[in-house]
Amino acid sequence: MKIFIPTPLRQYAAGKDTVDVGASTVAGALDELTQAHPDLRKHLFTGEGKVRAFVNVYLNDEDVRYLPEKDATKVSATDTLSIIPSIAGGACRKDNGVFCT
């Protein structure tokens, strides 16, 4: 199945915008992704192995948080996972050093 990598995280996935994995559950897919690209791990997961609160994972168009089996949900080859981090850009003040829009 395909995992869509968002722009802010592509630098940790060798610049790729999609990664193919062969896992059978959502959790398995994310695990395979971070095995292949270890730098992604700390951006996606907390130290305790939970997905970070400002990152959303969608199976097709549904937020995994709201699926009955959450990240144990089974996936097929035609499903897609999307990682959607929060972005804030909109106005880009020149002296706003941290974020920009």
Next chain:
Amino acid sequence: MATTITPAALPELTTDDLQRYSRHLILPEVGEEGQRRLKAARVLCVGTGGLGSPLALYLAAAGVGTLGLVDFDVVDLSNLQRQIIHATSDVGRKKLDSAEEKLKALNPALNVVKHEIMLSSANALDILKDYDVIADGTDNFPTRYLVNDACVLLGKPNAYASIFRFEGQASVFAVKDGPCYRCLYPEPPPPGLVPSCAEGGVLGILPGLLGVIQATETIKLILGKGEPLAGRLLLVDALNMRFRELKLRKNPECPVCGEHRTVTKLIDYDQFCGIAPAAKQAAFEKNGVPQLSVKELKHRMDAGEDLFILDVREPFEYKIANIGGKLIPQGEVPARLGEIDRNREIIVQCKSGNRSQRIAEFLKQAGYPRVVNLAGGILAWADEIDPKVAKY
């Protein structure tokens, strides 16, 4: 909200209006009543930059009666790659004044209300309460959360869009029974994790694309027509020109809009986003890293000291201007620690002092005993020491 005013109470259209908006009047989804609703409507544009530019212009063109503008910034040359409401002759001018002038040139009947302030917990409820729809075009997480919470508390819909490089998101938050921003993102990312536009860049057209989507949603909310993006997250990938839609659910446990709300008033959003208040930190130290001023650096250079300046910008920036530092772009620093002598004092430098601060903190954590950050970066050097050094 304009959609709840009875038709009889809506403002009449003038002869000028009938001519100006003829293409709207012909549309069944707008018609005379819809145009009168637009005329009665009051929309607040938070930010008159990338998103705010097309947003405000199209709302003015559409005949929205009152536009509130919130901005406290000044037009900079680098804004003009995308903030098309401003012109070259406006560089140095207040964005609010520049925006007002262009909006009134487009539509003299428009009522513009300028709010030259930084939105904060102290003023947000007071300012937002007089508007029907809020369009959030800001550029930082604390304000995004502030606007969201204020909209939920006041019951005002929030036409949301945000951008990064060549991707954007759009939705409508805080409509009745709909999700809010916190349903999507309960917590902000730690400061510094998401690079700024000044560091990451942004495709100039991108806020144009998203800003007009915001304007479209605002107009639909006012007219009460079509299906707003409430409950949906529109994802735009401009590089591949792909539009995707994800379902956004209202979080029943959302602290702001859920069944058992715990946030019933505005909070300290800087604290929420992990941004330490500037006043509380000593000016000469930030997160344990001593800050070096450009004046002090110049002084030490003139005294003939053998200094190690680590420039953590990108090669194209170094080409524009540099002060002779050793260039190791920030992303390469962890892999090239061998080139940074632990036994020397390391002066870390970048464009404005932010990236260098983060790298300085990283080096400190990696055990470097003497690391300082050049406060203000090469921009401060150009301002205070050597105007011949190019600013960008």
